Amino acid sequence: MKFTPHTPEDIQYILQKIGVKDVASLFDSIPQDLKLRDPLNLPPALSEFEALVELRHLADKNLGTDRLICFAGGGAYDHYIPPVIDTIISRPEFYTAYTPYQAEVSQGTLQVIYEFQSLICRLFEMEVANASMYDCASALAETVHMARDITSRHRILISGTVNPRYREVVATYATGLNVPVQTLPYTANLTTDLKALNNTIDNDTAAVLIQHPNFFGYLESVRAIAQITHDKGALFVCAVDPISLGIITPPGAYNADIAVAEGQSLGIPLSFGGPYLGIFTAQKRYIRHMPGRIVARTNDITGKTGYVLALQTREQHIRRERATSNICTNQALCALIATIFLTWAGRAGIKEIAKQCCAKTHYLADAIKHITGFTLLSDRKFVREFTVKTPVPAQEIVKSGIESGILPGVDLGNFNPEWSHWLSITATEKRTRAELDRYIDFLKTFSA
Amino acid sequence: MKFTPHTPEDIQYILQKIGVKDVASLFDSIPQDLKLRDPLNLPPALSEFEALVELRHLADKNLGTDRLICFAGGGAYDHYIPPVIDTIISRPEFYTAYTPYQAEVSQGTLQVIYEFQSLICRLFEMEVANASMYDCASALAETVHMARDITSRHRILISGTVNPRYREVVATYATGLNVPVQTLPYTANLTTDLKALNNTIDNDTAAVLIQHPNFFGYLESVRAIAQITHDKGALFVCAVDPISLGIITPPGAYNADIAVAEGQSLGIPLSFGGPYLGIFTAQKRYIRHMPGRIVARTNDITGKTGYVLALQTREQHIRRERATSNICTNQALCALIATIFLTWAGRAGIKEIAKQCCAKTHYLADAIKHITGFTLLSDRKFVREFTVKTPVPAQEIVKSGIESGILPGVDLGNFNPEWSHWLSITATEKRTRAELDRYIDFLKTFSA
Amino acid sequence: MKNEKLIFEYSKKERRAWSLPKLDVPEVDLAERFGDEYRPDDRLPEVSEVDLVRHFTRLSILNHHVDKGFYPLGSCTMKYNPKVNEQTARLPGFTSLHPYENEELAQGALQLMYELGEYLKELTGFDAITLEPAAGAQGELTGILMVRKYFEKKGENRTVVLIPDSAHGTNPASVTLSGFQAVQIKSTAEGLIDIAELKRACSDGVACLMVTNPNTLGMFEKDIKEICEIMHSHGALVYLDGANLNAYVGIHRPGDAGFDVMHINLHKTFSTPHGGGGPGSGPVAVKKHLEPFLPKPVIKFQDGKYLFDYNRPDSIGRVLAFQGQFAVLIKAYTYIRMLGAEGLKDAAECAVLNANYIRKELEGVYDLPYQRRSLHEVVFSGTNLKQFGVRTLDVAKRLLDFGLHAPTVYFPLIVPEALMIEPTETESIESLDEFIAVMKAIALEAQTKPENLTGAPWTTPVRRLDEAKASRQLDVNFQG
């Protein structure tokens, strides 16, 4: 299968126009000894039909949440995705365009981004949002650079209740920046240890990074943390869950300086982890330090409203080595998905989704705490996720769930050997009561 | 789930504007005793997610050609459908528009139809094509009316080798027109009995209707039939197979006056029988007698090329009881599919598809004729389909095929008790040699 | 805007979009095998996938469509079609079903069809149904052929079908194709069936009256029960053209009024998209006494299994080769399951609200020839603009300049310069207000700048097209 429209005659015609004798001659600027001689070891070309068969074959080798009842979360959730999303994002007008460098023929993409920024700002009650980072982890990691630049301080504190995967990415980015990152301990209740924070934070602390609800599902004392952080002149950076914001206080309301989030819950398929969507918001005073694309509303020479990329001087293609970030290609199509999702849900829908996740998760927690051998690891409030101590290694539960058609949650032993009997459990609006009951019955088989 | 955008306030506002007190009052022109009092016995409304779950559940109860290896044809074939088709027909620009009554804002649909007509004319070597009938059967049935009007004769001959389903529909339509339809016998070789034709055709015969390749898969003596038919001043009407036209002579070349076809093979999913596509072509001298929509190229008042519905005076909305047909809503989107398919395949592709179907079908026939108990029912030429006599009732073979993951063909006993041991077999380009061999092995288990 | 080339003009030898697996069985020597009959196609164009996709993408945006904006095409019910329907109709378990598959392999499909039939019967008040007809017009043919068979069975020779003069063109056309003579019944000044005239027309030769209700003026035949009784008293039947079911679904059941048979346009009331002209679907529902004549096969539920009943000796026969426009049925089924009885009623109510709002706002601006209460659509007349040299056609064309589709024009025939407006229930008040404002502006323009109308449209991809030339030259097949 080829996608080049060149007929043999076209090629001859072009060669003759260019004035070279054959196609090989066009590559004469590549030294002869650097040209490939041996045939490449790639599988033979397939027709489109064969490729589809082959890919279907690979897809069928997976056992996804289309065939397993999913109780796993930990940063990726099995939410309902309304068909309007694929309807819109399948329009080549959106998915085959690129970064809106030529604003006059990119108003579709630009207005969508402006709406995305505005929707996110409303949901987060933050003042500005950019038009996407790669995922929540890298968005959180980008705050290290930003906080350092804003505060001219050189130390980052991150709570031990932040998703370990996010902490790993923060660590990677921070290494590049030579910024030490210190992890704060958590209490027995699986929330950030405020005393430790108080004791650790100092005048060289650029930012305190937390997650709320945290990785274990529990609400942090955000106002207290904000207070402590701001008292020391550091930035308060919070990774939040956009679905939970349907019912709980948004980061702008508790004075987060920067708030990031994983946007996957907003209509993006699980897809084995990507592409997802890094949401990045801040208070407006920090906008010139923000990474990523930002769209602003303006007008054309006739006064008509239009949208353009703004503050490009922050970006790598202008500012180069002094750019606020190196990001170029981002997650624009995922931002479109989130835009459609938030529009689809609206204020009532997002609240209903959050409410249902909350009710279903609590239904599980209420039942599981009565199963002998299982204990809830914290009595703190949670919205859509909680963590239980299991009578056998969580790994065993996860393994045996498969046979029962269940994905029982996230085995936290994957992240920390001390958490080998910790299982993180979530239930989205998609889970029916019958499925919840089936899951509870399944857990009972492990009852000690 | 509702799709009305009316808020309670909107409704109040409109009611007040109209000047009625409530919504019920708007229906005061319906006599009170004709208003529904009891609640309707319909299942409760579902959310979109529940509807999807429910429909997936129904879909999963079927065992289609996605899970069975298909050797069934008989007018509906399991061809490869390239993804470009769904890409294009999923554009709401095409599928949420209607008949291009306002030509100036329907040039997309109109040009597509013009291209459809032109592509079909080229493939069929016919002079004019309309922009779709419901399916081949109803297209063939429409030729009865047309032939009667053109010839002012009142009798139709139809070959017994025409798909029995098509013959049933022709009979239904002919009843309405009070036109007697006589079925011609077929020879031992499963082709039209030319002698019988010669003996039966008379000066009141409006048309002779045949299928080529015929229902059993075999080529008819089209030139001889054309000769006999035209000698008597009747119209020669031929139902053809568009895929076979990739390699065999098209109806225009053997002087068909009207040629119809089932367009399903041209990119339309099997979908349990519909929607399909009735292709309808004729010689240009008959155009004013044709049923259905026809698009013509013209220009606008500035001289720019454009397309419009032509000869609308033939149609029911103008000519009413004297219209050439009652058709209004047709199969426009399926015509778009065929247009894309023929464009995708082009001359080389359609030939390759036909060639592969032919080679694979012949591979089967060559093997099956050596299986004891199976005999090929005819030694006439076939392109993509043939009929075998089976050692056990064909019904049994079809039934037991399911367990082997095979749809073994069409049991012709469904159409005629005399054909209870006749199995119609086809193999499209999608069938691999391994599948063909598996099928042959499967048939061997019935070896007498 | 430049014209998009014809696909043939992209063609170049050896370009290709297609790909297929290599042939893995011995080739057949086609020339040898088919001799004279061998003629490989050399007539189709050859294009690349990118040219193909760009060509049809560019063509597509020349269309107005429901997902872009208001489409008040009267009698066509151009409502917004839920996207989920497109997903359910594409489930592989449905799309990959071969039409000849045994019933056991298609239980899901048959269940869907059976239940859809039950829902439609419940919604309309009839006893039996066929889902086979491909569209409204084929439904009419089916229904009238059943009427014919009914009388044949009874040994009665009836040759006439009565049709009001406001009827859709398919009605008389279907009647002729069924072997009946169509006789027209004049409407009253109110726009309804003239009962006196009907009685006069009723003879023993009359087989059936075909009614559209609400009629094409959007008005309910208030005496429909009496009308049915009159026909029945003459031994005749009454057919309902159900194109306008959207006006009253969930509020009134035509079966209760005395109709014997009706067709339903799934592509109207039940929100299956119109596809640029089709496919639709035209199920026909009947009362008990017509059941034996339904087309073959009929879907039954017996002993926990769904099956096709082919054993129908009195059936009029088949009207399609297979079992109907199945994929369209899936969409209608999905729609009904989502809306439920409440949602369907809400749809009818909002459709009627919208039509009456437009009527109220445009009354006085355009002539309103018939005054009875409108249901789901309203028919104005453009005669008041004639004094300015402006016709309804000009109003229609001018609307296009505002990004709106035109209403149905010049139908029903009993309204001179008709403007038949069916907003449907999925339009918001804002959308209606925009249309109303434009319609008012156009009426004003007709007085002040009539040439804006008579020269319209101005901003569309092409300007007004020469239809006479089209039908004269008949360039219907590209010769390039």
Add this chain to the structure above:
Amino acid sequence: MKNEKLIFEYSKKERRAWSLPKLDVPEVDLAERFGDEYRPDDRLPEVSEVDLVRHFTRLSILNHHVDKGFYPLGSCTMKYNPKVNEQTARLPGFTSLHPYENEELAQGALQLMYELGEYLKELTGFDAITLEPAAGAQGELTGILMVRKYFEKKGENRTVVLIPDSAHGTNPASVTLSGFQAVQIKSTAEGLIDIAELKRACSDGVACLMVTNPNTLGMFEKDIKEICEIMHSHGALVYLDGANLNAYVGIHRPGDAGFDVMHINLHKTFSTPHGGGGPGSGPVAVKKHLEPFLPKPVIKFQDGKYLFDYNRPDSIGRVLAFQGQFAVLIKAYTYIRMLGAEGLKDAAECAVLNANYIRKELEGVYDLPYQRRSLHEVVFSGTNLKQFGVRTLDVAKRLLDFGLHAPTVYFPLIVPEALMIEPTETESIESLDEFIAVMKAIALEAQTKPENLTGAPWTTPVRRLDEAKASRQLDVNFQG
């Protein structure tokens, strides 16, 4: 053309597009449960499904895009993306996989990733690979962090990364973020790396040279082998920005030239669509000596099973929370499987043919500041138009009036008034000829009617926009 309203302007209380099953477990009293923390959202808009669909549909058609026409945006490889990729990436067995699922449940996905990695290694001539980076820029960060770790492990303190002045902005940015100092290397008059200057810059403090090859002028660094040797002789490494792999895939393997590490933009060479700005994917391939530093996890094939290897003590760590832009990987995999080695080579050849054809036809019409053989793209300069008061920006804007996208402008920085044209291989000769004709017409217009250019675009949905105002007023969040 009217502006499309903002989605907020469609909002009305109690409109809704969403639907969900009714809650079937006891409700949680949220106010009680969350107390102060309870704050139901009342900030998002409320719209109907029809408004939603129409809004985004109307917005969409304001965009230029590859499926509509030519998009010669240099350095971005805006090739046509096969439609089949969209289908394979949406297979439920892929889309429904949870990222934390055990390897046994995801063997198909892992196999795909593993094999894709193998193909990319084979195509580039490297020993090991990570598919984790989300885009080219993150690939750069990943690669340079690996370089850093490499020297750390060796106990060498190197602080500088050399970058040619023609490099893409992400290169210096990534270098800074990796904790290195970016030092710029001037290009020669020929447009290549100045070896003398390079040698001068090479000290023990230099960790790496970042090369783009062919460089951003579209020209192959003829001395690349020597350049790599020079760097290696100083103990430094060489990084390849693989954005331009499309120029030579199947013809040359950069691993063979001596590079130590490179990133690959799947959204360029491997035809995964650009999504209006992303997502992309930026795998990083390395030679053996850098393998230990790859981000976690690495995909392995062992005992007939595919698995994630987390046990990588020297890894730089993760760069994303999960295993990369999986759906993008599916598309690249599908593409490679369909094209095979031959097809990929054909793609490179046609890309180079096309660029050279444009170069030939426009040479003399626009300035060609660098004369060496072009590969997949050609960089002109608009300086010759300055005399007429016309800038490259004006040429770009004028192109939009002809339904074409503009080339990349003002990059690379070493070309004044740069016009960087990358036609890609999926454009036909007809498409190129149209572009060439328009470019010639514009050059002529610059002389005869410069105001046509300086006022351009004229026919687009909006005219030239006030960017200064945008960045000054910073209306980035709708307050209405």
